[in-house]
Amino acid sequence: MNTWITLYTLGIGGFLRRVENLKRDVAIISVGSTRFGEHWDKGIKDLVWEAGIQAVEEAGISGRDIQYIVFGNMSGGMFEGQEHVGALVADFLGLNPVPATRVEAACASGGVAFLHGYMAVASGLYDLVVVGGVEKMTDVESVQATEILSAAMDYEWEAYFGATFPGVYALMAMRYMHQYGLKPETLAKVAVKNHYHGSMNPLAHFRNRITVEDVLSSPIVAYPLRRNDCCPVSDGAACVILAPLDEAKKYTDTPVKVEAVAQASDTLSLLERRDICTLDATVYAAEKAFAKAGLERKDIDIVEVHDCFTIAEILALEDLGFCRKGEGFKLYEEGETYVGGKLPVNTDGGLKAGGHAVGATGIKQIVEIVKQLRGEAEGGRQVDGAEVGLAHNVGGSGATAVVTILSRR
């Protein structure tokens, strides 16, 4: 872990001092996830229960073995009138008095929860930890959902003036198109690819395949982003159970090792950024994660990135270092990001087709990578021989980013 620490320290201008090693490696021993979509018959509790019980059963443990619970949730308060979601999970899974905490970092709530759970095990504090995420979004009108999601931006400097997330990402897209020559036709290919992948994933929100023409003829939300450039508003929950790596074989034949998790922050508002086409938090988190894992970009077999809008997927691949700034969209001109391509991206359909239950998304990405590394991805979307995967979860327009690297090594 020393490399990681060194990089972490140097990578952000030397202002983070010495940080000691964590005690031990961590593995994911089981996963669970609801379908993402419109669950009219389910509330937060039902979603958590469905995902949680899958993970507990898959690990072959009893709920009584669990020592700690961390759940990501962006806004149970505004969506459902329900805060205090950590305790709610412990309550509804029958796990009282186990300590249970909700963490929130907007759409990166799941990724941050994963980091907290990872620390709890890696530090030696707890052995068996449930990490999850949940969001119930469809009990409000979609206009209201957009308004609620705006709470992830800087309220005083963005949301108050009427900015919405499609609007903010449209600003990024416009600047990017101007600067690097991206065309809407190429942007559309991100959505086409993600719907294609989603069509093979039984847990995806949208399973229909679409064409470039479908995207370009869908209504404009915030130019250049059209309805088919935007991810849906979804209900869903996902969770994983973590254990020390050296004990993981007790629970599963196919443990997945957590090679690295790294989090970084940036300004909430775009106006303070050095470049609105770059998510610096992603850049920092990726540098830290690769250094800690001791891996290079070419070692990554599959990637789950935070494609809340089509432009976000292109920015992510650049900021993660898979290609240079301004060249990400070229990967889409030749189909390299499909299953079977050089770098399969969002094999579960991503946020666009897989769905975006905001607090659960960071965990859903990890669930997909675990399935791929185990060779268990159904429907024809399995990437042959996948050994190392990366998940990238963003909060807001990039004020939080979490990068996680997993392997079956």
Place this chain on the structure above:
Amino acid sequence: MNTWITLYTLGIGGFLRRVENLKRDVAIISVGSTRFGEHWDKGIKDLVWEAGIQAVEEAGISGRDIQYIVFGNMSGGMFEGQEHVGALVADFLGLNPVPATRVEAACASGGVAFLHGYMAVASGLYDLVVVGGVEKMTDVESVQATEILSAAMDYEWEAYFGATFPGVYALMAMRYMHQYGLKPETLAKVAVKNHYHGSMNPLAHFRNRITVEDVLSSPIVAYPLRRNDCCPVSDGAACVILAPLDEAKKYTDTPVKVEAVAQASDTLSLLERRDICTLDATVYAAEKAFAKAGLERKDIDIVEVHDCFTIAEILALEDLGFCRKGEGFKLYEEGETYVGGKLPVNTDGGLKAGGHAVGATGIKQIVEIVKQLRGEAEGGRQVDGAEVGLAHNVGGSGATAVVTILSRR
């Protein structure tokens, strides 16, 4: 730390397995707090800045020395349209790209944030960590504030049917009065004492002294609770900086050692509890904390408990083990909980007079104990020779409880 772990394991029926030791002891090296009250001219950012800068200056460090930020906030979303408060703190304190996370456990958000910061340092992961809490509550009508706070209960089984927090605590109070013979006159003495203490605290929301008659003649909110049995809705922020104990003297001559922090959960709704006059989460958290600290109740010189309503202070003293169930109110008949008494409780005025900016309250309590242990409590409220203090922070009606023991040893 072994004792703590053992107790933790046994104390809750043996269903928590082995948990390893943390690496090192932790100290509080500095504190900062705004006044709690109605800050019409300040938003979340301004409150965080005011408390944060005090703590950074008192520690004599630069913001660039900070490695991690954890902030408690209950509902920036519903109060202010602002979620993503962790990243907001990093942004507004100029600390990007330092990882920054918001944790939430309703009114125990501050206490849970303190636990997370403690783990980050105790595990050896980070050296200098800022832990804080903030809530900006007065930009909404007070009826709306009550509605927002209801999100800390079980929405489906309590809030949906119109339950409010005064209502829920009134149920507890009615049951307690029936079972143990508590009279409203004695309940009123809790508020009288806390206003007396608050009158000596320049940071308190209310600094007026009141009488038992004032309480008994104030309007009924939910019988037997009257307006003067209820804490106010406050704006405020508080924070502390944590460092490894063995390095704390580099930053301060008066480090305060964190002897223990423990968290437990319970059902959100009252209807599932074995006894609505007992907060089991407090009982469990207290047992763990005392065992870890290797201390007994008689070793505690000052206590800050979560007196969101007068009845809550009485329940807290019982559940923390300072007296038997059903006997807590007798402490108030003889004035033992005043500064100068046998067990001074809520020397800063508690939530009742000190104020209750929900996400900040758990940290505000810790700030008061630090000041007392340093001998720096102004206004005549200093407890002579205070060496060990305990803070008790509750989320909702007891679904989360955090108990922290601090010493100047």
